Amino acid sequence: MKIMVAIKRVVDYAVKIRVKPDKTGVETTNVKMSMNPFCEIALEEALRMKEAGLASEVVAVSMGPAKCVDTLRTGLAMGADRGIHVDVPGALQPLSVAKLLKALVDSEKPGLLILGKQAIDDDCNQTGQMVAGLLSWPQGTFASKISICGLTFSAPLRSSRSTDLRLNQPRYATLPNILKAKSKVIKKCTPEELNVPIKSDLETVQVIEPPKRKAGVILSSVDELVDKLKNEARVI
Template identity: 75%
Template sequence: MKIMVAIKRVVDYAVKIRVKPDRTGVETQNVKMSMNPFCEIAIEEALRIKEAGLASEVVAVSMGPVQCVDTLRTGLAMGADRGIHVEATAPLYPLSVAKILKALVEVEKPGLLLLGKQAIDDDCNQTGQMVAGLLNWPQGTFASKVVIDKEKQEVTVDREVDDGLETLCLNLPAVITTDLRLNQPRYATLPNIMKAKSKPIKKFTPQELNVDVKPDLEVVEVTEPPKRKAGIILSSVDELIDKLKNEAHVI
């Protein structure tokens, strides 16, 4: 079985986000970029499935500008066998990404498609669900545990929901999106970083995949959230109740 993993290049989680002066988006020039943390979890889970003898190949996929190749190399250094880069200069929104993944699935014929449950830049949490719908594949979102039965060609997914845990049994091929508690991603070792430089990365364009990536969304304006007022220390419960009643008007 082949596993395809979608990974996204985002502003590093430790960077303080700055909005552009013209409010068209966030500043990405000279800003540290890295792999989306949820995508790291997806790559790690794919590698563990392969190491357990349940998969033969892990293919990492990224789409966007040429710099996405660096993110792919990180996935290859973690242990992925090869990469696919779909080069696009315009912003890609979830539906366009889902359409590209569908086209790549038709080319690669994987038995499992893994994605992070969401990206930390837009927090859309849409691509996995959309690509499952386009492929008409079963889906297990917010996975905190994944168990594959190779003989039955099934995968059991524990997913985190508001009421606790829900267990799903899905027929393969399937789409799974990964949650934080699924695993702890490994660090790429120096030998694997060197090996990743020689691993193949195949390039496509959306046009070669016959995918129209015309945006279905328009960003009107990006603004920072309003600054919160400084808190105050109160001396008694009575004073707190008075302020909640007469200033905040919440009671």
């Protein structure tokens, strides 16, 4: 069985997000980028299934600008057999990603598609459900455990899974595997080659930072706390 895993390049989770001066988005220039943590978990689960003899190949897929190849190389260093990069210069909405994944599934014919349940940059949590709908495949979302028992793989399992944080602890890419990844194949294609038009009805008008939280106060008694909750916060 072949497993396809979708991985996304995002601003590293440890980076403090800054809004661009023109408020058109968040700053990504000279900012550390890495694989989306939920995607790391999805890839790790696929690799464990291969190591358990439940899969013959793991294919990592990423969509976006040319620098997504770096993220794919990380996936290959973790253990994926090969990668596919769909070259898209602009931002992608979940439905467009789902349509591209469907086209790749139709071409590659994997038995199982695994995605992270959401990306930490937009938190949409939509792609896994959308692609399952487009493929008319059964789906499992927010997976904290995946167990495949009593199945033979003479025929594809053909389902979609989106992974949650509790599923596993992703491995680190070792230096020998990083060097080996340089020789692994990354196939490049475009939405036009996949016959998937990219368009979106969504427009980002403005991106602003959330208001700063007010400093807390130290209260001297329970009575004072109750008074503030009742007369200032008006929650009781």
